[in-house]
Amino acid sequence: xxxxxxxxxxxxxxxxxxxxxxxxxxxxxxxxxxxxxxxxxxxxxxxxxxxxxxxxxxxxxxxxxxxxxxxxxxxxxxxxxxxxxxxxxxxxxxxxxxxxxxxxxxxxxxxxxxxxxxxxxxxxxxxxxxxxxxxxxxxxxxxxxxxxxxxxxxxxxxxxxxxxxxxxxxxxxxxxxxxxxxxxxxxxxxxxxxxxxxxxxxxxxxxxxxxxxxxxxxxxxxxxxxxxxxxxxxxxxxxxxxxxxxxxxxxxxxxxxxxxxxxxxxxxxxxxxxxxxxxxxxxxxxxxxxxx
Numbered sequence: 001x002x003x004x005x006x007x008x009x010x011x012x013x014x015x016x017x018x019x020x021x022x023x024x025x026x027x028x029x030x031x032x033x034x035x036x037x038x039x040x041x042x043x044x045x046x047x048x049x050x051x052x053x054x055x056x057x058x059x060x061x062x063x064x065x066x067x068x069x070x071x072x073x074x075x076x077x078x079x080x081x082x083x084x085x086x087x088x089x090x091x092x093x094x095x096x097x098x099x100x101x102x103x104x105x106x107x108x109x110x111x112x113x114x115x116x117x118x119x120x121x122x123x124x125x126x127x128x129x130x131x132x133x134x135x136x137x138x139x140x141x142x143x144x145x146x147x148x149x150x151x152x153x154x155x156x157x158x159x160x161x162x163x164x165x166x167x168x169x170x171x172x173x174x175x176x177x178x179x180x181x182x183x184x185x186x187x188x189x190x191x192x193x194x195x196x197x198x199x200x201x202x203x204x205x206x207x208x209x210x211x212x213x214x215x216x217x218x219x220x221x222x223x224x225x226x227x228x229x230x231x232x233x234x235x236x237x238x239x240x241x242x243x244x245x246x247x248x249x250x251x252x253x254x255x256x257x258x259x260x261x262x263x264x265x266x267x268x269x270x271x272x273x274x275x276x277x278x279x280x281x282x283x284x285x286x287x288x289x290x291x292x
């Protein structure tokens with residue numbers, strides 16, 4: 001159910017910083033029509049840390065309403081407060097999301113036992129499939145493969161979004177958690193290498209502005225047309241580079257603004273993409289063929 005090209009959705013905002021619900025609904029529909037195989041609202045790219053609870057829940061609701069069962073919705077439900085994460089997970093279940101994405105608690109810096117207890121408590125409290133989100137570069141803590149193996153025994157914990165960029169990790173996770181444990185890359189540059197190491201898809205930032213190309217790349221790979229997939233990967237490298245040259249999602253929001261999907265507004269403490277960054281994004285989008 002969770003495989004192929006998924007998108008870590010940005011949250012469109014108006015120039016005054018308010019969430020643009022109409023633009024978000026249109027963006028979700030465009031993503032699905034372009035071939036995206038799963039949508040992930042209110043994750044890192046969706047600026048979840050700066051959305052209030054009402055905004056967070058409404059974004060999930062719109063994603064579910066617009067997708068209308070066409071593709072899975074994996075709703076961001078992470079927090080460094082276990083009680084808050086349970087609230088988000090229960091809400092996602094209540095409005096019809098297909099799964100939750102729950103990030104490792106940031107700032108608190110829990111031990112491996114704390115991580116195990118955190119994710120288990122959420123999985124116990126909300127009867128909905130959970131994808132554990134491991135992103136040490138932002139959360140500081142790294143979920144070990146041993147802890148992941150313990151979590152994989154829970155019937156509601158079905159997979160991981162791996163943003164470590166450590167290509168040995170999916171090999172060990174596959175051995176520890178079994179072949180049915182869903183491994184999704186969270187790192188655009190190494191997505192194909194991750195698939196080769198046992199992954200089944202990628203929750204992508206770049207797919208916000210190049211959804212059709214990413215779908216074509218994943219389809220080619222899964223169909224065994226590896227040379228074709230690698231050619232698309234090569235084509236996308238400068239775009240990946242540009243979108244991560246500054247803190248995400250500022251560059252990808254600027255890219256989306258060039259396509260008419262959003263303003264480039266990001267909420268503080270993030271800053272809008274710099275002038276050199278904007279030039280780099282525009283040049284990369286032109287090179288890839290997204291702009292004339």
